[in-house]
Amino acid sequence: MRPRVIPGATPGEPAAAYDAVIVGGGLQGLALAYELAKRRFGRIVVLEAAYPGSGGSGRNGEMIRSAFATDEWIGLFDDSLRRWQTLSAELDFNVLFTRAGYLLLASTEEALAAARRNLALQRRHGLHVDLLGHDEVRRLCPEMAPEMIAGGIVQHDAGFAHHDATVWAYAQAAARLGVEIHPYTRVTAIGVAGGAVTSVTTDRGVISTPVVVDAAGGQARDIALLAGVDVPVEVFRLEAMVTEPLEPFLRPAVSSPAIMGYCHQTTRGEFVGGTEPDVPVPSTSIRSTLDGARDMARKFLRLFPRLAGVRMMRHWSGLVTQTADIAPVLGRAPELEGFYLDCGWVYGFVGAPAAAALMAELIATCDTPPTLAPFGVERFATGKLIRETSLVVASTEGSAA
Amino acid sequence: MTKTILCLCRDVSEADVRRAVAEGYDDPETLKRFTGACTGPCQGKTCVEAIRRLLAQLTGRDLADVPAPPRRPPAAPVRLGTLAAVGDASAVDDASVGDDASTVDDTSLGEDAPAGEGGP
Numbered sequence: 477m478r479p480r481v482i483p484g485a486t487p488g489e490p491a492a493a494y495d496a497v498i499v500g501g502g503l504q505g506l507a508l509a510y511e512l513a514k515r516r517f518g519r520i521v522v523l524e525a526a527y528p529g530s531g532g533s534g535r536n537g538e539m540i541r542s543a544f545a546t547d548e549w550i551g552l553f554d555d556s557l558r559r560w561q562t563l564s565a566e567l568d569f570n571v572l573f574t575r576a577g578y579l580l581l582a583s584t585e586e587a588l589a590a591a592r593r594n595l596a597l598q599r600r601h602g603l604h605v606d607l608l609g610h611d612e613v614r615r616l617c618p619e620m621a622p623e624m625i626a627g628g629i630v631q632h633d634a635g636f637a638h639h640d641a642t643v644w645a646y647a648q649a650a651a652r653l654g655v656e657i658h659p660y661t662r663v664t665a666i667g668v669a670g671g672a673v674t675s676v677t678t679d680r681g682v683i684s685t686p687v688v689v690d691a692a693g694g695q696a697r698d699i700a701l702l703a704g705v706d707v708p709v710e711v712f713r714l715e716a717m718v719t720e721p722l723e724p725f726l727r728p729a730v731s732s733p734a735i736m737g738y739c740h741q742t743t744r745g746e747f748v749g750g751t752e753p754d755v756p757v758p759s760t761s762i763r764s765t766l767d768g769a770r771d772m773a774r775k776f777l778r779l780f781p782r783l784a785g786v787r788m789m790r791h792w793s794g795l796v797t798q799t800a801d802i803a804p805v806l807g808r809a810p811e812l813e814g815f816y817l818d819c820g821w822v823y824g825f826v827g828a829p830a831a832a833a834l835m836a837e838l839i840a841t842c843d844t845p846p847t848l849a850p851f852g853v854e855r856f857a858t859g860k861l862i863r864e865t866s867l868v869v870a871s872t873e874g875s876a877a
Numbered sequence: 878m879t880k881t882i883l884c885l886c887r888d889v890s891e892a893d894v895r896r897a898v899a900e901g902y903d904d905p906e907t908l909k910r911f912t913g914a915c916t917g918p919c920q921g922k923t924c925v926e927a928i929r930r931l932l933a934q935l936t937g938r939d940l941a942d943v944p945a946p947p948r949r950p951p952a953a954p955v956r957l958g959t960l961a962a963v964g965d966a967s968a969v970d971d972a973s974v975g976d977d978a979s980t981v982d983d984t985s986l987g988e989d990a991p992a993g994e995g996g997p
Binding site for chain 2: 477479480481482483484485527528529530534640644659719720764766769770772773774776777783784785786787788789790791792
């Protein structure tokens, strides 16, 4: 008998037909399956090549905010943040959402001036944000190196959650609504006829379906190519780390464009974070590197000198798929009826709850929700890219931060 | 009543593993993530074989079909101060670097090491 792998996974073989096939059992795919099932979409299956949460969903920095710098990002991610506030109750599983606040640190006067401009937009959207000066940031983060602090924006009702718990929560909630989840089931072909998807072939058989969603994370481009759809994403490797547990010293989640890093201290006391190289590393490998470990150590010591004597316990890598504007690709594939894209994520952990609900609305009603509309793949043809400037992401055109 | 601890770092008991497997976390990787076993400072060196054997027994699988979860670097915990000084000869002698300076040469950190994760 096959292992179950996670609670909620389906024993037995996949059926011969479903109303929707979701490729990728990460957070995006599982959350979308749950939201589609809530709308009684019919028979839904999630196909996962490894174990659910094995990709970016179990490797990300777990941080949650909606205080961005454009209407488009704030619209999508604040919808998500509102869902995070009640997600444990909705899914009946504790995802350890910790509303400890999120500080986007400004280390220069220029960064602080940009933060001031963003604050006005964020307040128009009703976000719970404040602009902090040097002294206020020092009170919030007493262990932070003073020379790194010009000020920053704090979002009070943001924070972090547990990424594995969130994957399991959505999987179990989806399964209770009848969704099938098949781990270790690899998609090898996608059938197309008359300009529409018709089937998905896996290493366990052929499934006919009128709807296929590409939620395959680091493999999303490969999956789309099986259907003849070219998604303009590049795959980059990121590295992250966790230290041994230590006494509480850092309450909010912190992002720092100056070190291109992000971090938080878990409720168990570990310091968790990642930093990005100046130029992103195009790679589909998830090997960790000594350069990556050293980069994180050097940068986090600039931010928190007291960590010099604290030991790194584990270090890992994950993949992100970046578009030209670093925003996700959400919506229909215009050239192929029934084929949907939910990929190109860099901020996928925080964005999943809203993206899933909005994508489910699109798939179930055929109408694109206004919040979702700017993220369509059409933008790369029309040139209407999203000019978000508050991201802590290395990009090939230099720092986006 | 006796209690058998399998993972000393994370205080995971045999009963914890049995309960997790019964719930459905019966893949080495999801069992590791759910219980925390093998993610402590020893990186599973102490417990991984005992957990593999118990998982194989509970699921009726051959031991060969129950791989150990991938080991993530470093092989032993390393101070951030030590890592930050890698490649900086003047700093390696610093007293604050301490007794684990030797571990930065561990090949598990290098490019040629086995993948940090098995992954998809």
